[in-house]
Amino acid sequence: MNLTYHPLDLKLRYKFQIAREIRDVQNNIIVHIKDEDGIIGLGEAAPTSFFGEDVSSVTSVFNQSVNLLKNTDPFQIEDITSLLKSRFPKDASARAAIDMAIHDIVGKKLKVPLYKLLGLNPKEPKVTSFTIGIDTTENMCKKTAEARDLPILKIKVGFKNDIEMLKELRKITKATFRIDANTGWTLDEAIKKINIMEGLGVELVEQPFPVGNIETLKKLKKSVKIPIFADEDVRDSTDIPRLSGAVDGINIKLMKCGGIREALRMIHTARALDLKTMIGCNIESSVSITAAAHLSPLIDYIDLDGHLLVTNDPYVGIMIEKGKISLPEGEGLGVKALSNTDIYKHNIL
Numbered sequence: 202m203n204l205t206y207h208p209l210d211l212k213l214r215y216k217f218q219i220a221r222e223i224r225d226v227q228n229n230i231i232v233h234i235k236d237e238d239g240i241i242g243l244g245e246a247a248p249t250s251f252f253g254e255d256v257s258s259v260t261s262v263f264n265q266s267v268n269l270l271k272n273t274d275p276f277q278i279e280d281i282t283s284l285l286k287s288r289f290p291k292d293a294s295a296r297a298a299i300d301m302a303i304h305d306i307v308g309k310k311l312k313v314p315l316y317k318l319l320g321l322n323p324k325e326p327k328v329t330s331f332t333i334g335i336d337t338t339e340n341m342c343k344k345t346a347e348a349r350d351l352p353i354l355k356i357k358v359g360f361k362n363d364i365e366m367l368k369e370l371r372k373i374t375k376a377t378f379r380i381d382a383n384t385g386w387t388l389d390e391a392i393k394k395i396n397i398m399e400g401l402g403v404e405l406v407e408q409p410f411p412v413g414n415i416e417t418l419k420k421l422k423k424s425v426k427i428p429i430f431a432d433e434d435v436r437d438s439t440d441i442p443r444l445s446g447a448v449d450g451i452n453i454k455l456m457k458c459g460g461i462r463e464a465l466r467m468i469h470t471a472r473a474l475d476l477k478t479m480i481g482c483n484i485e486s487s488v489s490i491t492a493a494a495h496l497s498p499l500i501d502y503i504d505l506d507g508h509l510l511v512t513n514d515p516y517v518g519i520m521i522e523k524g525k526i527s528l529p530e531g532e533g534l535g536v537k538a539l540s541n542t543d544i545y546k547h548n549i550l
């Protein structure tokens with residue numbers, strides 16, 4: 202197979218702020234992999250500095266993968282993804298791009314959508330959350346009002362007046378709240394704030410503490426009723442067993458774990474340990490958001506809104522109506538590139 206790539210700079214609708222960073226552009230990379238029959242698979246890497254990746258590390262993996270992929274058979278996905286994992290263990294988003302592109306090729310060769318290839322039933326529509334990034338209370342209220350059709354909001358917290366802000370948001374929406382502290386709290390702070398949140402329609406709380414505080418998570422879990430999910434604390438399936446008993450669920454992202462194959466392992470590992478699953482994303486286009494969405498029939502909580510947070514997504518794949526996601530019926534990922542005029546129409550919220 203032959204690999205080529207190009208940059209994709211996604212412009213954010215609003216400056217994206219979470220507990221530890223703020224930015225207005227996300228630099229991703231699109232990969233095209235072509236097999237012997239000329240079938241092209243699409244993939245996307247959305248690297249984040251938190252996990253030690255950036256555009257240059259991703260393109261370096263792609264350059265080295267050109268040779269590794271020569272004379273490989275796209276049907277041997279396990280062999281290919283295992284080889285890439287052994288060569289590039291820390292480059293999960295780069296591996297995810299290649300993994301989804303190969304799944305795209307296989308789906309196209311067999312003429313089935315990816316969910317069908319995975320043996321999944323998409324009939325029960327799943328609802329995604331929509332993220333409200335950290336901002337002034339006034340702007341967070343404005344963003345919340347704009348998202349009035351969406352039944353689940355993920356609110357980013359981890360700043361001084363976050364509870365007051367949440368009380369203000371509760372006044373203007375009936376949406377279910379999911380809270381993401383992005384490592385921003387201490388134990389005392391978390392217990393105090395989560396206990397108040399019980400009266401504010403909060404369904405779950407994500408990653409309260411910095412990575413590695415397993416004992417602190419266990420103490421928190423004993424002190425609060427709202428389910429606690431790990432995100433930054435869990436990259437791939439090998440991270441899950443130690444979180445058993447410390448959290449109620451895990452957030453799976455293709456960009457953290459390295460693609461669809463590993464995401465499937467994570468889902469089954471979590472289930473075996475009686476943990477709930479969420480599928481999340483970075484700021485991504487419809488390419489990798491759609492790849493992740495094909496796993497949604499296996500997932501308890503969906504958080505696939507990365508493409509809704511940008512104004513220049515050049516692809517179309519999953520459709521979202523009032524939060525309900527519908528998977529494309531096209532072969533493979535079912536993702537199509539848009540013309541320039543359609544990009545504008547497609548990106549109006």
Ligand SMILES: [Mg+2]
Binds near residue numbers: 408433452
């Ligand atoms: Mg998170």
